[in-house]
Amino acid sequence: MRQATQIDTFRQRVGSMIRMDFYRLVHTPLLYIMVAVSALIPALVLSMVSANEPGAAQTFTNVWQVVEMVQGGADGLGIMGMALLCNINMVFIFAAILVSIFVSHDYSSGFIKNIFTVHAKKVDYVVSKTVVGVFAGGGMVLAYLIGALLAGVLAGKSFDTGSAGAIGVVMCVLSKICLMGVFVPLYLAVAVFFKQRLWLTIIGAFVVGILFYPVAMFSAPLNSTLLNVLLCVAGAFLLGGAVGWVCDLILRTRDLA
Amino acid sequence: MRYAIETHDLSKRFHGMYAVRHLDMHVPEGAIYGFIGENGSGKSTTEKLVCGLLVPERGSEIRLYGRPVDDAQVRARMGVLIENPGCFPDSTVFQNMFMQAMNLGLCNPGEEVERALGAVRMTGAANRKFGQCSLGMKQRIGVAQALMGHPRLLILDEPINGLDADGMRIVRETLLRVNREEGVTILISSHILGELSKIATHYGILREGTLVQEVLANQVRERSKEYVLVRTSDDRAAYRLLRERADRVEPDEDGLRVYGQTDSAAIATALFQAGISVSHIELRRVGLEEYYIDAVSDGRRQ
Numbered sequence: 001m002r003q004a005t006q007i008d009t010f011r012q013r014v015g016s017m018i019r020m021d022f023y024r025l026v027h028t029p030l031l032y033i034m035v036a037v038s039a040l041i042p043a044l045v046l047s048m049v050s051a052n053e054p055g056a057a058q059t060f061t062n063v064w065q066v067v068e069m070v071q072g073g074a075d076g077l078g079i080m081g082m083a084l085l086c087n088i089n090m091v092f093i094f095a096a097i098l099v100s101i102f103v104s105h106d107y108s109s110g111f112i113k114n115i116f117t118v119h120a121k122k123v124d125y126v127v128s129k130t131v132v133g134v135f136a137g138g139g140m141v142l143a144y145l146i147g148a149l150l151a152g153v154l155a156g157k158s159f160d161t162g163s164a165g166a167i168g169v170v171m172c173v174l175s176k177i178c179l180m181g182v183f184v185p186l187y188l189a190v191a192v193f194f195k196q197r198l199w200l201t202i203i204g205a206f207v208v209g210i211l212f213y214p215v216a217m218f219s220a221p222l223n224s225t226l227l228n229v230l231l232c233v234a235g236a237f238l239l240g241g242a243v244g245w246v247c248d249l250i251l252r253t254r255d256l257a
Numbered sequence: 258m259r260y261a262i263e264t265h266d267l268s269k270r271f272h273g274m275y276a277v278r279h280l281d282m283h284v285p286e287g288a289i290y291g292f293i294g295e296n297g298s299g300k301s302t303t304e305k306l307v308c309g310l311l312v313p314e315r316g317s318e319i320r321l322y323g324r325p326v327d328d329a330q331v332r333a334r335m336g337v338l339i340e341n342p343g344c345f346p347d348s349t350v351f352q353n354m355f356m357q358a359m360n361l362g363l364c365n366p367g368e369e370v371e372r373a374l375g376a377v378r379m380t381g382a383a384n385r386k387f388g389q390c391s392l393g394m395k396q397r398i399g400v401a402q403a404l405m406g407h408p409r410l411l412i413l414d415e416p417i418n419g420l421d422a423d424g425m426r427i428v429r430e431t432l433l434r435v436n437r438e439e440g441v442t443i444l445i446s447s448h449i450l451g452e453l454s455k456i457a458t459h460y461g462i463l464r465e466g467t468l469v470q471e472v473l474a475n476q477v478r479e480r481s482k483e484y485v486l487v488r489t490s491d492d493r494a495a496y497r498l499l500r501e502r503a504d505r506v507e508p509d510e511d512g513l514r515v516y517g518q519t520d521s522a523a524i525a526t527a528l529f530q531a532g533i534s535v536s537h538i539e540l541r542r543v544g545l546e547e548y549y550i551d552a553v554s555d556g557r558r559q
Binding site: 015016017020023024027111112113115118119120121252254255256257 | 308311332343346352359
């Protein structure tokens with residue numbers, strides 16, 4: 001009679017929830033809007049920063065400056081002023097919006113009742129949302145990169161990687177994707193704390209995102225190496241795991257509905 | 258007796274005020290347990306506690322089929338509709354149901370969604386956005402969602418709210434069918450006591466967070482008092498006359514209720530002999546509503 005698969009193990013429980021969350025993610029316009037925004041931002045950064053900064057034409061001479069700065073910043077790829085903040089790290093703030101809305105809607109729609117009434121444990125929810133959030137955040141990082149490349153081609157900027165090298169750029173992007181594993185649990189903790197209060201969730205996630213912004217900047221510069229990637233992975237597992245534990249604690253000790 | 262739901266000393270406070278107080282509830286396996294109580298009596302809170310959506314006070318105990326409330330194996334076979342269906346308004350009915358089917362880990366989610374929607378005659382609404390459905394449709398979709406994966410235990414909070422007569426009949430027939438054919442235990446709360454009395458096998462009466470009474474539906478029927486409803490040409494004179502012959506006579510919006518004298522022929526004869534003509538006479542039984550009001554009033558007096 002029962003048509004359910006066996007869901008004895010943690011892996012089976014989390015697996016079914018991740019499948020559900022991915023299904024929801026790809027069927028929500030929010031993902032595509034955020035990816036599109038991430039792809040458009042580099043073009044805006046190129047045009048707006050160039051228009052507002054003194055000595056505009058010299059602000060961005062190289063397309064990789066829109067992506068990330070080189071550690072040290074003295075080799076010609078480094079830039080100063082507000083342009084320092086206008087780079088791929090902004091995606092971590094966009095991820096805050098995505099995670100906030102995604103989790104907050106679980107509460108406001110009442111879908112959270114469906115999730116937790118059945119076999120799901122609180123930790124399953126944390127793991128599933130983190131995996132889906134990292135996937136979406138990773139997609140936004142790649143969208144930003146593609147947007148920067150296209151904007152660079154259209155604007156006729158230089159593609160010279162300088163001392164960073166092509167490998168450095170690849171490692172930088174990989175590190176940023178791995179760093180999502182740190183940021184998404186942080187946003188998740190804020191979201192499960194504020195539950196269905198979407199605006200408080202977004203504001204809280206913004207604050208947390210800005211507090212941890214330097215981590216994103218300095219952990220993965222443009223001239224990253226495999227060591228940066230490994231450190232970001234380790235950071236995601238350690239810090240992400242610790243914050244995930246806090247999320248689990250919040251969910252276990254507070255009323256859900 | 259094996260219980261599908263058993264609570265011991267279950268309590269829950271909100272801002273220091275008890276919503277549920279030391280509740281010992283017993284829902285037998287295979288029962289349709291009607292949960293009755295006025296607004297704010299703690300029905301929804303109790304159901305949320307059983308569903309694991311609220312954190313109970315220390316010392317509270319909830320067991321499902323004899324196992325702890327957080328046992329994943331037991332919880333995997335629960336279907337729930339609490340307050341309103343948990344669906345995303347911008348997603349279609351099918352997408353919402355499909356997500357829940359995935360969450361349940363069902364092997365054939367698409368087929369199961371079709372089957373559940375078919376059970377409540379909502380297949381035609383599958384491609385409609387949930388937010389565009391009427392209240393009645395939403396309730397039926399909620400019931401369908403709860404029925405997915407052939408649950409062993411259904412917890413339904415006001416599932417017939419907002420339903421028209423046909424919708425109520427469909428939900429009633431569906432619940433009776435899953436109870437009889439699949440042995441599903443159902444905990445159902447509703448303010449529509451007439452509808453509840455058509456399906457419930459057990460009742461739990463709640464007042465101010467305390468369980469006043471747990472009783473079998475058969476016992477309610479047995480304990481229900483019979484009375485004769487009589488409508489006459491002169492109710493005032495009839496009242497004076499019948500008061501001497503019956504235990505109790507009460508005016509009713511339809512006439513007079515005569516308790517303790519159920520021989521309607523004798524009543525009609527007595528009235529006729531006194532020169533009072535009878536336009537209507539009928540033997541009636543006190544319903545669930547009256548039983549509930551009596552139980553709650555007794556609870557208040559105690």
